[in-house]
Amino acid sequence: MSAAPTIRKIGLTGGIGSGKSTVANLLRDLGAWVIDSDAVAHELTAPGGAAIPAIAERFGAAAIDASGALDRAHMRERVFADPDARKALEAILHPMIGVATQAEADRAPADAPIVFDVPLLVESRHWAGRVERVLVVDCAEATQVQRVMQRNGWTAEAVERVIAQQASRSARRAVADAVIYNDGLTLAQLQAQVRSLWQAWIGPLPP
Incomplete structure (x- = not known):
């Protein structure tokens, strides 16, 4: 080693x-040992992802696409138009991303x-x-x-x-x-x- x-x-x-x-x-x-926070965010906002219920509650059904994932195009336009919406989305995602990336870091080999x-x-x-x-x-x-x-x-x-x-x-x-x-x-x-x-x-x- x-x-x-x-x-x-x-x-x-x-x-x-x-x-x-x-x-x-x-x-x-x-x-x-590379940990991609964007990939983590995609997992959290995929169909059945851990962030989907909170996003749907905060932003409504329009924020979720037909597959049950985050509607990225819709939310991109929404956060561009409304800084408060962006902050609200980040408040949901950032803590979850922090937990998930730390869990991934804990799996890294010591060397x-x-x-x-x-x-x-x-x-x-x-x-x-x-x-x-x-x-x-x-x-x-x-x-x-x-x-x-x-x-x-x-x-x-x-x-x-x-x-x-x-x-x-x-x-x-x-x-x-x-x-x-x-x-x-x-x-x-x-x-x-x-x-x-x-x-x-x-x-x-x-x-």
């Missing part, structure tokens, strides 16, 4: 289209660093006490827009609305212990930065 990592818990965050998920996968390839992949790490505010380091993946807003348009088929306006709802780039960088500026990098260059950070924070690269 490998030696215990120098840094055990890392918070990974970045805006939509920043390339955060690619960095998460590169860390996973090196042996990190694996834990990476909490959290798009809203800055916004949710309670993550600072749960991680030892924060890694931010950053890029220009124009790059974010282009990437998401190509990936999701969204309009530029739709991407910009999401960006406006997220923490600013400066707010993320302000809490970062390290920033990977993922603009104009090849995958090999991005991988090299991730490997360098691993050596600085975790220890020797795996064989």
Whole structure:
């Protein structure tokens, strides 16, 4: 078994289209135990998910689609239009996500660093006490827009609305212990930065 990592818990965050998920996968390839808070949220809001009853009670039947899952398109429009609705949804989901991600962290091998992949790490505010380091993946807003348009088929306006709802780039960088500026990098260059950070924070690269 490998030696215990120098840094055990890392918070990974970045805006939509920043390339955060690619960095998460590169860390996973090196042996990190990656916990995807978005995936946890999807489980909580899937048909029969633990958050569905509370969401239906707070937001009504229109918030739930025909399958019994959260109607994401409906709620996206609703929280964009009403900040109080967004806060109410977060008040339901964030505590549940916290419990579920901690349960997943408890399953991690002792010799694996834990990476909490959290798009809203800055916004949710309670993550600072749960991680030892924060890694931010950053890029220009124009790059974010282009990437998401190509990936999701969204309009530029739709991407910009999401960006406006997220923490600013400066707010993320302000809490970062390290920033990977993922603009104009090849995958090999991005991988090299991730490997360098691993050596600085975790220890020797795996064989």
